[in-house]
Amino acid sequence: MKIRTRRSFLKGSLAALLPMPALAQAQRRVIVVGGGFAGATCARELKRLVPNARVMLVEPNPTFTACPFSNGVITGLRPLRAQQFNYEGLGGLGISLVYLSATKVDPQARSITLSDGTALPYDRLVLAPGVDFRWGSPTGYDEAASARMPHAWKAGEQTLLLRRQLEAMEDGGLVAISAPPNPMRCPTGVYERASLIAFYLKARKPRSKVIILDAKDSFPLQRQFQSAWQQLYPGLLEWVPLSNDGKVVSVELATNTLVTDFTQHKAAVANVIPPQKAGAIAAMAGVADRTGWCPIDPATFESPLQKNIHVIGDAAISGAMAKSAFAANAQGKACAAAVALLLADETPAPGKLINTCYSLVAPDYGISIVGVYQPVNGQYVDVEGAGGTSPLEAPRETRAAEANYAAAWFRTITAEVFG
Ligand SMILES: Cc1cc2nc3c(=O)[nH]c(=O)nc-3n(C[C@H](O)[C@H](O)[C@H](O)COP(=O)(O)OP(=O)(O)OC[C@H]3O[C@@H](n4cnc5c(N)ncnc54)[C@H](O)[C@@H]3O)c2cc1C
Numbered sequence: 001m002k003i004r005t006r007r008s009f010l011k012g013s014l015a016a017l018l019p020m021p022a023l024a025q026a027q028r029r030v031i032v033v034g035g036g037f038a039g040a041t042c043a044r045e046l047k048r049l050v051p052n053a054r055v056m057l058v059e060p061n062p063t064f065t066a067c068p069f070s071n072g073v074i075t076g077l078r079p080l081r082a083q084q085f086n087y088e089g090l091g092g093l094g095i096s097l098v099y100l101s102a103t104k105v106d107p108q109a110r111s112i113t114l115s116d117g118t119a120l121p122y123d124r125l126v127l128a129p130g131v132d133f134r135w136g137s138p139t140g141y142d143e144a145a146s147a148r149m150p151h152a153w154k155a156g157e158q159t160l161l162l163r164r165q166l167e168a169m170e171d172g173g174l175v176a177i178s179a180p181p182n183p184m185r186c187p188t189g190v191y192e193r194a195s196l197i198a199f200y201l202k203a204r205k206p207r208s209k210v211i212i213l214d215a216k217d218s219f220p221l222q223r224q225f226q227s228a229w230q231q232l233y234p235g236l237l238e239w240v241p242l243s244n245d246g247k248v249v250s251v252e253l254a255t256n257t258l259v260t261d262f263t264q265h266k267a268a269v270a271n272v273i274p275p276q277k278a279g280a281i282a283a284m285a286g287v288a289d290r291t292g293w294c295p296i297d298p299a300t301f302e303s304p305l306q307k308n309i310h311v312i313g314d315a316a317i318s319g320a321m322a323k324s325a326f327a328a329n330a331q332g333k334a335c336a337a338a339v340a341l342l343l344a345d346e347t348p349a350p351g352k353l354i355n356t357c358y359s360l361v362a363p364d365y366g367i368s369i370v371g372v373y374q375p376v377n378g379q380y381v382d383v384e385g386a387g388g389t390s391p392l393e394a395p396r397e398t399r400a401a402e403a404n405y406a407a408a409w410f411r412t413i414t415a416e417v418f419g
Helices: 008-016 020-026 037-049 071-076 088-092 157-168 189-204 222-232 280-285 325-343 394-419
Strands: 031-032 052-057 061-063 084-086 096-098 104-108 111-114 120-121 123-129 132-135 173-181 209-214 235-240 251-252 257-259 264-266 270-271 277-280 309-310 353-361 365-376 380-383
Touching: 008 235, 031 037, 031 120, 037 052, 037 088, 037 111, 037 123, 037 325, 037 394, 061 394, 071 157, 071 189, 084 394, 104 280, 123 280, 123 325, 157 270, 173 189, 173 264, 189 222, 189 235, 222 235, 222 353, 222 365, 257 270, 309 325, 325 353, 325 394, 353 394, 365 394
Parallel strands: 031 052, 031 123, 052 096, 123 309, 173 209, 173 270, 209 235
Antiparallel strands: 061 084, 104 111, 111 120, 132 277, 251 257, 257 264, 353 365, 365 380
């Protein structure tokens, strides 16, 4: 097991010097599983709030590849390295970094097992594993199929594969995107992706077309997207909703075809985004319910199914909050504050959380949706009148300004979480 911590050498000498209450706190151990936007934020914030706690971050990949802005990588607007971050900043704060997967959780014994077999005890466990795919849906779409028909819904090699396929495509080809039902990671990301692909095709392969085959009848910012598509990409981009035979039921790999109930869409490039569920470790820990996602107490993010285990980010059922990096970051902070209080035997009070999702319809054309949420009957619900969307009609300068806000948000959040 590789564990790096700058402070670990101090442990013995500090223990001898600390008064009893601080010593008790020094022995508290919090393990965070998953070093994405939710987990990395939570580990950082916990270490800040409870400096004497032993905070450990378990994550198999030393390099994190971020999804927000990865649609720009697919369409050649930015390099993949602009999406990549490491955990050195967190290690420098005294957080123990373990570059392994968690493979098992024993809630009764309060311990997790790592992929090298090591068992580690915890006082509180925070699970932030993001999403996993429901392979086999659409029929024929499994992990092997994603090497032919990329999902690119976890950033990295899949992002580059989709980019290479777009680049290799001849002018006149069809790019077909299969969009899953809710709940899903980043509900607006599909339509941003289709938009930026249309932007790419318009400039490079104008006889081509992008089609979204959707398992849904509506999506956030729909009117803003559709109005922009009419303006920017007439004839280039088509959205086919569920009620118009949009749902892809199976795939035919040999012919690169997406099949709906009544139509076969033979694609030059097929991007299949499968239905999703909480990352697998959540089910192993017994914190996922029959939906495949994890219910939480909104005041603490603790699981009602297993004591002392908290779930944050995409894996959690957080009511009206979208599954976004912005939300994951907010939840990471709220959960850390709650865990800090629980470690001190105090009771956290529920608070309000904010989410903002930006989408690019073109590199200089941004739109956004904002929500403010509060717990009601154990669920985060919209605070009436507190959120909103970009206006339907707006001058291009407004859209350009929003595209700049989006870029500034990404710079700020990644610096805050991984800096
Ligand atoms: C194309 C696209 C565009 C997007 N654009 C935006 C955007 O503009 N704005 C926005 O706010 N959001 C956006 N999102 C959504 C955003 O990426 C996710 O909501 C966010 O990453 C969720 O954070 P998370 O920490 O829950 O999961 P992740 O960021 O996926 O992190 C989960 C981590 O857990 C690790 N892990 C999993 N299982 C284990 C295990 N067993 N042991 C140890 N580690 C484990 C994984 O390796 C991973 O690093 C976009 C998503 C996509 C796909």
